[in-house]
Amino acid sequence: MAGIFIFSEDRALAAQLLTPALELKAALGEPLTVLALDAAQATELSTLGADKVLVVGDSATWIEGLGEPLAALVAHASVVLVGGTLRGKHLAADVAARLKTGMTTDAKAVRIAGGKLVATRILYAGLAVCDEELPLPAVVTIRARTFLAPTTTTAAAPIEQAVAKADARVTVESVTPTSTAGVDITAASRLIAVGRGFRAKDDLKLAEDLGKVLGAELACTRGIAEDEHWLPIERYIGISGQTVKPELYLAVGLSGQVQHMVGCRESKTIVAINNDERSPIFEAADYGIVGDLYEVLPLLTAALRK
Ligand SMILES: Cc1cc2nc3c(=O)[nH]c(=O)nc-3n(C[C@H](O)[C@H](O)[C@H](O)COP(=O)(O)OP(=O)(O)OC[C@H]3O[C@@H](n4cnc5c(N)ncnc54)[C@H](O)[C@@H]3O)c2cc1C
Incomplete structure (x- = not known):
């Protein structure tokens, strides 16, 4: 078992995941791999401290259909951090089930203690904070803006194309962005x-x-x-x-x-x-x-x- 992997279809969130992932890399002494949705995201993330970037799809990829190929890519991982969007949680649960391992959602902090991953979560709408211990490999989702993206850049990590064939039963025909009234x-x-x-x-x-x-x-x-x-x-x-x-x-x-x-x-x-x-x-x-x-x-x- 070796390696920390991160994935998020949300570009900003993917960069934020690198901050806790780099801490886990230091704690475990294992390589950090970014699973990027497309070539543009791969380039963006390649200089933020990862050891390798794997491109797992393209703009037409149905993210929820990536469960099987992603589970194969992270089969020997110690930790998989996934962006906690609705789609990311769906995918993370699929990957965890295929790995037959534990998963937790919306972690506010992650650390390694006693050979396990400890995820800090907020419970009961903020009334309590708890630490959950997960044996490795662990799959964890983290919501947007829980961490800031790394501010220092590194030499670009190698970018490779991964063979990741999404479930072909669902294909993306067109994409219409949600219209929001005003600013974010x-x-x-x-x-x-x-x-x-x-x-x-x-x-x-x-x-x-x-x-x-x-x-x-x-x-x-x-x-x-x-x-x-x-x-x-x-x-x-x-x-x-x-x-x-x-x-x-x-x-x-x-x-x-x-x-x-x-x-x-x-x-x-x-x-x-x-x-x-x-x-x-x-x-x-x-x-x-x-x-x-x-x-x-x-x-x-x-x-x-x-
Ligand atoms: C399952 C569940 C999920 C929920 N999710 C959310 C959520 O995501 N977001 C959310 O916001 N709520 C949520 N709620 C509702 C939440 O519990 C509160 O009811 C709500 O946040 C209260 O809104 P409020 O503060 O505007 O109103 P109130 O609680 O009625 O407060 C109004 C305040 O205004 C003050 N006030 C009155 N007049 C004046 C004045 N002239 N000058 C100065 N102050 C004045 C009062 O003193 C009072 O403190 C949820 C509830 C449930 C049960």
Whole structure:
């Protein structure tokens, strides 16, 4: 058994997987191989510390159909890290089943201890953290933005074409990207998240005005998107919504329930504005203003404009 392998069809996430993979490489003293979906991804990832890059498909590959060939390629692996997208989880489970080995999802950290892989995971929507031990070989999925991609580049690793024939029963006829309303909030460095403390849709203008001054995008709680339909669902944060890690998360008129906070708790700085000093958001916040958002937001916008 030898080797650490990574795979994600999501280009940014694939690069992020290299950070924990390089730590595992150091701990195990085993080579690190990137399984790249196509030649372009292979070139992109080849200078981030891996020992080898194998191209396993092309733009027409049905990723879910790669279970069998990927399992053959990683047959002797110690650890396989897979990007924790919906499609990646599907593929990881397929590979783990074929290897007849254990798998865990959404690890926040991975390490080797006592010859096993220890994966740290968040449980019960953020109420608990647990360490799971997996005997090697282990298959682990990791969600986007759990790690930063390596910042130092290395000499380009050799790129080879792997024989990886996807299950031919499903073929990709055409690809239509999902249309999203507006920007990708997961990439924003500043977010203003609004909650049910706002009494009407038009009142969101108060947050938009502050957003313009701060250079921040609007995010929200589930109720604002799914019940009120005041903002598109791509903008709601939490266990069933987006996970974000901005520099600044300004939570306005939201209570900070655990299902929401699990999506933003790793923001660098959390600032809360809430008129109830006992609101749980103040436990998570680095800075808090106890006050009525209808008074505080215009004052803050005016002060920052100066
Ligand atoms: C299975 C499940 C999954 C869920 N997934 C998610 C999820 O992914 N994301 C998510 O967001 N939620 C999710 N929820 C819902 C979650 O539990 C909370 O109900 C929700 O996050 C609360 O939204 P809120 O903070 O906007 O509203 P509330 O909890 O009603 O909070 C409103 C806050 O505004 C404050 N406020 C009121 N008026 C003012 C004012 N004038 N000025 C300042 N502050 C004011 C109040 O003090 C209060 O703290 C989920 C729930 C379940 C059961």
